[in-house]
Amino acid sequence: xxxxxxxxxxxxxxxxxxxxxxxxxxxxxxxxxxxxxxxxxxxxxxxxxxxxxxxxxxxxxxxxxxxxxxxxxxxxxxxxxxxxxxxxxxxxxxxxxxxxxxxxxxxxxxxxxxxxxxxxxxxxxxxxxxxxxxxxxxxxxxxxxxxxxxxxxxxxxxxxxxxxxxxxxxxxxxxxxxxxxxxxxxxxxxxxxxxxxxxxxxxxxxxxxxxxxxxxxxxxxxxxxxxxxxxxxxxxxxxxxxxxxxxxxxxxxxxxxxxxxxxxxxxxxxxxxxxxxxxxxxxxxxxxxxxxxxxxxxxxxxxxxxxxxxxxxxxxxxxxxxxxxxxxxxxxxxxxxxxxxxxxxxxxxxxxxxxxxxxxxxxxxxxxxxxxxxxxxxxxxxxxxxxxxxxxxxxxxxxxxxxxxxxxxxxxxxxxxxxxxxxxxxxxxxxxxxxxxxxxxxxxxxxxxxxxxxxxxxxxxxxxxxxxxxxxxxxxxxxxxxxxxxxxxxxxxxxxxxxxxxxxxxxxxxxxxxxxxxxxxxxxxxxxxxxxxxxxxxxxxxxxxxxxxxxxxxxxxxxxxxxxxxxxxxxxxxxxxxxxx
Numbered sequence: 001x002x003x004x005x006x007x008x009x010x011x012x013x014x015x016x017x018x019x020x021x022x023x024x025x026x027x028x029x030x031x032x033x034x035x036x037x038x039x040x041x042x043x044x045x046x047x048x049x050x051x052x053x054x055x056x057x058x059x060x061x062x063x064x065x066x067x068x069x070x071x072x073x074x075x076x077x078x079x080x081x082x083x084x085x086x087x088x089x090x091x092x093x094x095x096x097x098x099x100x101x102x103x104x105x106x107x108x109x110x111x112x113x114x115x116x117x118x119x120x121x122x123x124x125x126x127x128x129x130x131x132x133x134x135x136x137x138x139x140x141x142x143x144x145x146x147x148x149x150x151x152x153x154x155x156x157x158x159x160x161x162x163x164x165x166x167x168x169x170x171x172x173x174x175x176x177x178x179x180x181x182x183x184x185x186x187x188x189x190x191x192x193x194x195x196x197x198x199x200x201x202x203x204x205x206x207x208x209x210x211x212x213x214x215x216x217x218x219x220x221x222x223x224x225x226x227x228x229x230x231x232x233x234x235x236x237x238x239x240x241x242x243x244x245x246x247x248x249x250x251x252x253x254x255x256x257x258x259x260x261x262x263x264x265x266x267x268x269x270x271x272x273x274x275x276x277x278x279x280x281x282x283x284x285x286x287x288x289x290x291x292x293x294x295x296x297x298x299x300x301x302x303x304x305x306x307x308x309x310x311x312x313x314x315x316x317x318x319x320x321x322x323x324x325x326x327x328x329x330x331x332x333x334x335x336x337x338x339x340x341x342x343x344x345x346x347x348x349x350x351x352x353x354x355x356x357x358x359x360x361x362x363x364x365x366x367x368x369x370x371x372x373x374x375x376x377x378x379x380x381x382x383x384x385x386x387x388x389x390x391x392x393x394x395x396x397x398x399x400x401x402x403x404x405x406x407x408x409x410x411x412x413x414x415x416x417x418x419x420x421x422x423x424x425x426x427x428x429x430x431x432x433x434x435x436x437x438x439x440x441x442x443x444x445x446x447x448x449x450x451x452x453x454x455x456x457x458x459x460x461x462x463x464x465x466x467x468x469x470x471x472x473x474x475x476x477x478x479x480x481x482x483x484x485x486x487x488x489x490x491x492x493x494x495x496x497x498x499x500x501x502x503x504x505x506x507x508x509x510x511x512x513x514x515x516x517x518x519x520x521x522x523x524x525x526x527x528x529x530x531x532x533x534x535x536x537x538x539x540x541x542x543x544x545x546x547x548x549x550x551x552x553x554x555x556x557x558x559x560x561x562x563x564x565x566x567x568x569x570x571x572x573x574x575x576x577x578x579x580x581x
Contacts, residue, residue, distance in 0.1 A: 012392050013357045014059045017282070018064050020312060021060055021312065022034060024312055025281045028279070029279055033072050034064050034070065036072070036281065037278065037282070037283040038054045038074070038283070039078055040077060040124075042105060042124040045126070046124075046336060048319050048335055048339075051337050052286075053286065055353040055354075056358050057282055057284060059354055066404045073136075073138040074278055079105045080104050080105070080106065080147050081143075082105075082227075082228045083101050083105055090111055092112035093111045093112070101227075103226045103227055104221060105118070127336075127337065133341055135346065149261065155265075155273045156257065159269055160216065160217070160237070163208075165305055169298060170208070173292065174293075208268075208269070212233075218232065219232075221264075222248065223251060223253055224249050224251035229247045229248040231244060232244045240258040268295050272306060272308070275299065276303055276306035281312065287318070296315075317358065319363070320361060321364055321365075321366060322366060322367050322369045335366060340366075342459070343466070343467065345459060347401050348400070351397065366463075367467065371417055378414065381397070409455075411456040412453075413447055415457075417456065419509070420453065420461070421461075422474070422565040422569065423457075423569060425468070425561065426561065426566065441508065442509065443507070476569075476574070480580055494523060495523055495549070498519045498522060499519050499550075500575075509568065512564035514528065516564060520539055520542040523542070524538075524539060524542065526539070553579055554567075554575070
């Protein structure tokens, strides 16, 4: 079975796949562009699990292009698939959309208020925009256009002629036991993540109709109600006359399949037909397509009927979401690439897919974890800049920040995401205040305009506004907490005096960091710059107590944004007032 080997080595997986794909393409079609493929069904919001279907071949095709070869990345829009169900939580959609179940996705109305002509185009547009922002170059193919214009006519007639051969292949698997569940490490953690792990749904579709007239791998859409609840009752190979009946509305007709364009091959025949038609060399498959008897496995045999070969390609694992439960309960669905790009730069999102082999599951953060991910990304960025990054890490970084066509647009001054989030939180949309604070982070090289911090600042602000619960937002006190100040013992008062006495001299992000951590050290008789190894364990306890006091006096809570950022945000005068000076 032509599955690309998935090594456990730490070398760059994209390069290894590109080696195999280039060699395989030369064997199959010497001198022609390398063809890699993805398939997406715009049956609803196209989510971050589906994005792996695109990013895996994109990264391989991009590496092929970097090496000077021509490559085509095809995205087949499965917009001629049947409308299977009304997805939950889609704005502008109600229960009346259930009447369209069974129609092609391009024949279903778009959600109310959409500028797009139909259901498929509505959801396709959001994905196209996200892929453009991520620098993904592709050739899109509408299956509605392919089928309804007769592009696949010869392939359809060929499949019908060889229907008994196709049926014999499918019959080998019809009595097979269901595949085992994915390994525990790949199991999604809740129902929302299970939805994210699903494919387009095509893998679950039937493999053709068998009745008194025999097996047929083709399903017409009804000429009356447009639904695919039809059964072929007769077919003549010589004349190509086909008779079908619709179980939904009772309509029946006889057509010439050599002239008829309102129907499609069933999925398990359609996919391998396209492999042969397009000459696909590399295409990954999700867990739902890769179990025994499923479409990728069966397609490997059926593709020979069309004179083609099965693509090589890995099975890819789940993409989970950190913070999914909260998000799915409010949105009614799993997040899309557009949701992710609202809160993170394209480079970070590309990196998450590039750094993990396709058979490794990973999570995309919509909760506090996004701050840690950005810290990790910034550390890698610095290592790449100074030449200390490991080769595989440097390769993943390179694939994140640029494609063969050039570098992705980036933030001129990439300040720490957690700092930007804190500033956006505290300033609550006041850009002049945000600029003041950001300008004081590094007095020796102050930021002159918010544009220098964009788009990262905008992404951090969007995260604060859309993913941080209201009870976790930071609200600076309007007046000093007189009661708390009055109750302080002398050591606590002394710690505040030490902080305030050195405030002006340390008014920068680095300066305040050293100063805030240094106060408990000085108070205990140690130098402010003493290292943890030089200090007794109780200093850490004293620091935590001191920090909690500052948070209570400034924001009325035990915790909050990093204190140096918070102090800069509040401003010297207001800090002095709130701390009782």
